[in-house]
Amino acid sequence: MTVDLPGLAADTEQRLEWGTDVLRVAIAHGPDTAPRLVALWHVDEGRPDLDGLRRSALPVLEVAVLGDGRHGTSGKRHVDGAAAQRLRLVGIDRERHGDVEALRLQVAEDETGLRAVVHYEAAVGVPVLRSWAEITATAEAVVDHATTGVVSGLGHGARWEDELAVWEAANPWSGEYRWRRSTLAERGLIDVGMVRFGQVGSKNRVSLTSTGAWSTAEHLATGVVEDARTGRMLAWQAETNGAWHAELGDRYDDVYLAVSGPTALEHQWSARLAPGEQFRTVPVHLAVVPGAPAGGTATLERVAAALTAHRRRSRRPHPDHDGLPVVYNDFLNALMSDPTAERVLPLVDAAADLGAEYYVMDAGWYDDEQGGWWDSVGAWRPSVTRFPGGGLAAVLDHVRARGMKAGLWLEPEVVGVRSPVARTLPDAAFFQRDGVRVAEWGRYQLDLRHPAARAHLDTVVDRLVAELDLAYLKLDYNVDTGPGTDAGVGEPVGAGLLGHSRAFLDWVAGVMDRHPGLVVEGCAAGGSRTDAASARTFPIQSLTDQQDYRATPPIAAAAPLVLPPEQAGVWASVDGTMTSEELAFSTTTALLSRVHLAGRIDTLDEAGRAVVRDALTAYRGFRAMLARSTPVWPLGLPGWRDPWVAVGARDGDDVLLAVWRRDDDRPSADALPAVVELPLHGLRVLDVAVVHPSWGGGTVEVVDGRLRLALSGPTAARLLRLRVSAR
Numbered sequence: 001m002t003v004d005l006p007g008l009a010a011d012t013e014q015r016l017e018w019g020t021d022v023l024r025v026a027i028a029h030g031p032d033t034a035p036r037l038v039a040l041w042h043v044d045e046g047r048p049d050l051d052g053l054r055r056s057a058l059p060v061l062e063v064a065v066l067g068d069g070r071h072g073t074s075g076k077r078h079v080d081g082a083a084a085q086r087l088r089l090v091g092i093d094r095e096r097h098g099d100v101e102a103l104r105l106q107v108a109e110d111e112t113g114l115r116a117v118v119h120y121e122a123a124v125g126v127p128v129l130r131s132w133a134e135i136t137a138t139a140e141a142v143v144d145h146a147t148t149g150v151v152s153g154l155g156h157g158a159r160w161e162d163e164l165a166v167w168e169a170a171n172p173w174s175g176e177y178r179w180r181r182s183t184l185a186e187r188g189l190i191d192v193g194m195v196r197f198g199q200v201g202s203k204n205r206v207s208l209t210s211t212g213a214w215s216t217a218e219h220l221a222t223g224v225v226e227d228a229r230t231g232r233m234l235a236w237q238a239e240t241n242g243a244w245h246a247e248l249g250d251r252y253d254d255v256y257l258a259v260s261g262p263t264a265l266e267h268q269w270s271a272r273l274a275p276g277e278q279f280r281t282v283p284v285h286l287a288v289v290p291g292a293p294a295g296g297t298a299t300l301e302r303v304a305a306a307l308t309a310h311r312r313r314s315r316r317p318h319p320d321h322d323g324l325p326v327v328y329n330d331f332l333n334a335l336m337s338d339p340t341a342e343r344v345l346p347l348v349d350a351a352a353d354l355g356a357e358y359y360v361m362d363a364g365w366y367d368d369e370q371g372g373w374w375d376s377v378g379a380w381r382p383s384v385t386r387f388p389g390g391g392l393a394a395v396l397d398h399v400r401a402r403g404m405k406a407g408l409w410l411e412p413e414v415v416g417v418r419s420p421v422a423r424t425l426p427d428a429a430f431f432q433r434d435g436v437r438v439a440e441w442g443r444y445q446l447d448l449r450h451p452a453a454r455a456h457l458d459t460v461v462d463r464l465v466a467e468l469d470l471a472y473l474k475l476d477y478n479v480d481t482g483p484g485t486d487a488g489v490g491e492p493v494g495a496g497l498l499g500h501s502r503a504f505l506d507w508v509a510g511v512m513d514r515h516p517g518l519v520v521e522g523c524a525a526g527g528s529r530t531d532a533a534s535a536r537t538f539p540i541q542s543l544t545d546q547q548d549y550r551a552t553p554p555i556a557a558a559a560p561l562v563l564p565p566e567q568a569g570v571w572a573s574v575d576g577t578m579t580s581e582e583l584a585f586s587t588t589t590a591l592l593s594r595v596h597l598a599g600r601i602d603t604l605d606e607a608g609r610a611v612v613r614d615a616l617t618a619y620r621g622f623r624a625m626l627a628r629s630t631p632v633w634p635l636g637l638p639g640w641r642d643p644w645v646a647v648g649a650r651d652g653d654d655v656l657l658a659v660w661r662r663d664d665d666r667p668s669a670d671a672l673p674a675v676v677e678l679p680l681h682g683l684r685v686l687d688v689a690v691v692h693p694s695w696g697g698g699t700v701e702v703v704d705g706r707l708r709l710a711l712s713g714p715t716a717a718r719l720l721r722l723r724v725s726a727r
Contacts, residue, residue, distance in 0.1 A: 018103045023127045026050050029089040034059040035105060040151050042127050045290045053153040056254035059084040060105055060118050061133050062150045066142035068112060075203040077249050078145045078258050083112055099124040113138035118148055128310035132283040143271040147260035149284025154255040158229055161185040164255055167224035168208060171216045174546040176527035177558035179637045195253050205249035209266045212480040213497060214528035215241050221531045222562055224303060225257060231291020235303045239283040239532040242501035243267045259284045262494040268483050269494025297636045298681035304561050305630040311535055311564055318539035320519050321566050324594060324623040326616055331362030332598035333547055333573045339364050341387045341395050346602040352402035355616040356597055358472050359399045360407035365392055375442030378419030380460045396468050407472025412457050414443040414479060429453040431485035433493060438481050445481040448503035465515050477524040505537045530562055540594055542569045549573050549586035550715060553660040554638035556589050557647035560631035565649060568593040576603030580611050581716050584693035587615035588717040592649050592658050595619055614694045625651050634678040644676045655722040663714035678707040683724040692719040
């Protein structure tokens with residue numbers, strides 16, 4: 001509905017309020033003002049002070065045009081674009097598609113000729129807003145940055161430098177999902193006091209920026225802003241598998257959040273628009289939840305529940321989301337990209353004996369150079385020397401004869417500099433800059449916008465699936481080729497990267513369209529592309545390349561804030577050198593996600609096989625529940641070296657809880673108390689049972705509705721099943 005703002009004449013400014021049963025937005029607009037997002041709130045918070053928030057409100061589309069810049073302030077911040085301030089609302093459309101409410105705002109400004117349709121979407125019952133814009137121009141224009149992911153008024157009325165906190169996650173290779181909390185002051189943004197002298201604010205910002213083709217190689221494209229006064233949290237994620245930027249800054253005594261795709265300043269990006277051409281901004285997702293009575297971690301669990309529901313309803317459907325089959329992959333701590341028939345066949349038999357449902361042969365199956373394949377890949381034809389006799393097909397036939405489905409690893413986006421494919425495809429099929437093909441670590445990068453590049457990969461995949469009867473493809477990406485490509489025509493390199501990144505996911509979707517039921521796993525040097533765009537496309541993603549089973553629990557435990565458990569592939573590396581407790585520890589790490597069994601499983605003795613077999617049997621008994629669950633963190637989000645780590649999966653009154661004790665790097669096992677209390681925020685534990693390992697061990701008890709677990713030994717883990725009720 002459209003209503004007048006209190007105290008204003010109807011022809012001066014109006015307010016549009018829109019939303020769902022749980023999420024509301026208020027937009028101010030009028031003939032003399034740009035349409036501005038005044039507030040975004042959860043209905044349980046009650047209506048905010050809209051009058052008080054008007055001054056700091058920012059346009060629904062924050063955009064700057066080359067030759068036009070910003071107005072009223074300057075600096076590195078991506079707000080106050082002059083073109084954004086000139087936009088006027090010229091049309092409104094509301095629709096409903098199933099349980100999704102949709103709002104379209106048509107905006108325009110005449111000085112540069114920009115036109116745009118701003119899209120808002122929100123599902124009933126899910127407090128998450130997804131937004132993006134489609135921008136056109138009536139005259140030639142160059143856009144320097146553009147996003148709908150801007151929300152202001154954060155910390156209104158607060159001493160925001162101390163009372164607003166930021167949750168962000170470093171995402172290093174093999175140490176992914178390292179969350180930390182900092183106040184704005186700790187991050188370097190303070191109130192410099194200049195608003196009272198008529199200034200906009202400090203001109204500064206705190207920011208996260210991802211450059212290059214690995215979208216999450218340094219930071220997750222996800223974060224949370226917490227208001228310490230109320231516990232309220234606003235979470236964001238950028239829906240891109242390429243470059244992105246996020247920043248927090250102060251304006252008129254409030255704080256704004258801006259999340260976008262690539263920009264001119266950070267990424268050598270711009271959108272060059274000729275009349276009639278269109279650019280679609282990177283979609284941004286904003287989730288808002290009120291503070292939970294139990295405080296910080298409980299509110300994070302609300303954020304995770306909202307984002308998990310949103311991710312499930314907005315992703316590409318796939319039967320893998322419901323089946324959660326067990327995968328054995330022969331890379332990690334096993335063949336390490338050096339498969340032969342002699343080495344693979346014992347692993348196939350062992351995987352079948354343990355209960356795996358897919359056998360995925362990782363890298364090296366195409367190598368006839370005795371390990372020298374890194375810079376010669378691209379043709380993707382099976383080796384003729386590694387699989388004598390019947391060839392690779394015979395090995396995969398044995399996989400199927402043992403009751404499993406077969407899969408292969410592939411790195412489709414790269415072509416080795418020594419590959420014949422590098423000579424047969426045209427230069428335009430590869431990333432280029434200044435007339436030179438981009439090379440990184442002996443590889444060229446395909447540009448999936450070019451028809452020859454796409455036709456090459458279509459031919460490769462269709463041939464492999466048909467000739468080898470594949471049911472699974474693991475798509476990896478192990479080089480980051482920098483800012484992008486100018487496509488040989490002087491295109492801004494950041495625009496080339498964004499174009500390829502979108503074309504790659506479109507190609508992946510096309511593969512699954514042509515091969516229904518084919519499972520396609522997304523991977524990029526472990527978790528270097530754990531982003532919202534990839535999660536909407538790939539049915540399953542690899543979380544990490546971490547090889548030490550003792551270091552994997554904090555990765556697996558923190559990941560549910562980014563990815564639903566049924567899409568998160570977690571290694572369970574096992575071999576014959578491990579004790580029963582160590583085997584239970586490693587298998588427990590994967591049981592609340594997707595089990596990626598790994599390691600030299602052929603070296604397990606009968607007792608070791610029994611431990612692993614029991615873990616997979618238990619998993620098959622509860623995995624359907626994981627696809628409905630939301631995460632809980634009794635001990636909070638884990639630190640990298642925390643001695644105790646815990647994460648749970650909750651479905652109503654049913655909770656599966658994994659708990660790990662890690663004390664290997666301490667002087668003695670006695671340095672760590674063997675007992676941990678596990679508070680389930682807002683929940684009372686009614687009863688508890690040990691699910692894995694089958695021998696139980698340790699002591700678990702419920703005292704006054706609270707859970708207490710004792711574990712002996714420096715490295716131990718248990719998977720518990722709880723029945724709970726609200727406190």
